[in-house]
Amino acid sequence: MAKNKRIFLSPPHMGGKEIEYVRDAFESNYIAPVGPQLELFEREFAETVGASHAVALSTGTAALHLALRYVGVVPGDEVFCSSLTFIASATPILFLGAQPVFIDSSKDSWNMDPDILEQALDVKKNDGCLPRAVVVVHLYGECAEMDRIMEICDRFGVTVIEDAAEALGARYKERAPGTSGRAGFFSFNGNKIITTSGGGMLVTDDSDFAAKVRFWATQAKENKPYYEHLEMGYNYRMSNVLAAIGRGQLRVLEERVKVKRCIYELYKQSLGNLPGISFMADGTNSFSTHWLSCMLVDAKSFGHEPQKICNLLEEHNIEARPLWKPLHMQPLFKDNEIFGGAVAEQLFECGICLPSGTAMTDHEINRVVEVIRSLCKPEQSRTMA
Numbered sequence: 001m002a003k004n005k006r007i008f009l010s011p012p013h014m015g016g017k018e019i020e021y022v023r024d025a026f027e028s029n030y031i032a033p034v035g036p037q038l039e040l041f042e043r044e045f046a047e048t049v050g051a052s053h054a055v056a057l058s059t060g061t062a063a064l065h066l067a068l069r070y071v072g073v074v075p076g077d078e079v080f081c082s083s084l085t086f087i088a089s090a091t092p093i094l095f096l097g098a099q100p101v102f103i104d105s106s107k108d109s110w111n112m113d114p115d116i117l118e119q120a121l122d123v124k125k126n127d128g129c130l131p132r133a134v135v136v137v138h139l140y141g142e143c144a145e146m147d148r149i150m151e152i153c154d155r156f157g158v159t160v161i162e163d164a165a166e167a168l169g170a171r172y173k174e175r176a177p178g179t180s181g182r183a184g185f186f187s188f189n190g191n192k193i194i195t196t197s198g199g200g201m202l203v204t205d206d207s208d209f210a211a212k213v214r215f216w217a218t219q220a221k222e223n224k225p226y227y228e229h230l231e232m233g234y235n236y237r238m239s240n241v242l243a244a245i246g247r248g249q250l251r252v253l254e255e256r257v258k259v260k261r262c263i264y265e266l267y268k269q270s271l272g273n274l275p276g277i278s279f280m281a282d283g284t285n286s287f288s289t290h291w292l293s294c295m296l297v298d299a300k301s302f303g304h305e306p307q308k309i310c311n312l313l314e315e316h317n318i319e320a321r322p323l324w325k326p327l328h329m330q331p332l333f334k335d336n337e338i339f340g341g342a343v344a345e346q347l348f349e350c351g352i353c354l355p356s357g358t359a360m361t362d363h364e365i366n367r368v369v370e371v372i373r374s375l376c377k378p379e380q381s382r383t384m385a
């Protein structure tokens with residue numbers, strides 16, 4: 001029997017215009033980093049999120065690396081970071097010889113808990129060693145509580161960098177995530193809301209910040225006729241060809257976010273009433289991208305462990321995964337400090353990311369729903385019908 005077509009977690013979804021812009025890049029022979037598509041992509045992206053400057057880079061990870069370097073992170077420093085996130089929110093801290101200190105999630109938003117952040121800053125202040133910066137993540141496209149986080153960090157005089165890799169197209173009140181802190185960054189990895197196959201973007205309102213990041217990203221080459229270097233740089237610039245893909249993807253961003261949000265609503269309506277199942281909240285101040293639709297499974301009431309659901313979905317050729325494993329639980333960070341931690345641990349234990357590709361058909365969403373519903377005891381499904 002032919003196997004059902006695989007349903008991926010969040011595969012790339014081209015809009016159609018990308019190939020036109022890529023053709024432009026080919027016809028002008030700008031098969032290089034730097035070129036007209038790159039400049040246009042940066043300008044259009046800055047406009048989209050309402051930032052003064054955008055710098056296109058090879059990855060989101062590279063963007064965070066350069067941002068942390070710019071704000072002065074040096075060996076021996078500490079940098080606060082959300083614990084419940086992808087590893088790339090923290091590894092750039094290590095690149096600079098500094099150490100991450102992790103902050104737990106709040107139950108409501110799953111993002112950095114402002115109360116715990118405030119307590120942690122108090123502790124560090126009393127010890128006379130405030131962190132050089134705080135990396136705040138907007139998890140799965142749900143915005144962190146930026147008003148409070150900014151107020152707290154301003155009070156302690158600590159710089160905020162926003163990891164908005166999963167939140168392009170989200171809104172916090174009227175602002176785009178990534179534009180409240182000193183700088184923010186986005187990712188165009190293949191699984192993100194829009195993709196360039198791989199890529200990242202740093203945004204900031206500070207022109208010196210943007211200029212320095214651009215300079216470091218292109219080997220820190222001084223403006224001289226020969227190759228002159230006063231500082232260490234990197235080869236981190238996005239290529240003109242990939243920027244062309246990004247421009248095409250920007251055209252469909254709004255549509256992609258709309259569909260991501262619809263997928264979340266459909267799952268919530270068809271699964272949210274099952275015993276033991278609940279969904280990631282839709283924040284009060286946040287217009288979430290719902291990059292991935294996430295649900296929590298209370299194994300006692302549902303009757304099965306979350307892993308059992310993932311395994312059964314896999315048997316049906318459907319990709320589903322646990323939430324990010326909290327960074328304070330990672331062997332790599334076994335010696336790093338954590339403030340709180342129980343909330344992130346609990347979310348990891350119960351959470352599942354459901355397939356959320358924007359090209360999914362209703363039929364495919366139903367396939368996911370039916371597999372999960374089939375695990376319910378008959379009398380439970382009956383009450384649901």
Ligand SMILES: *Cc1c(COP(=O)(O)O)cnc(C)c1O
Pocket residue numbers: 058059060061062085086088089137163165166186187188189198199200
């Ligand atoms: C994807 C992602 C990153 C890293 O982006 P890359 O472009 O893959 O380097 C960082 N943080 C979070 C939360 C992400 O999801």
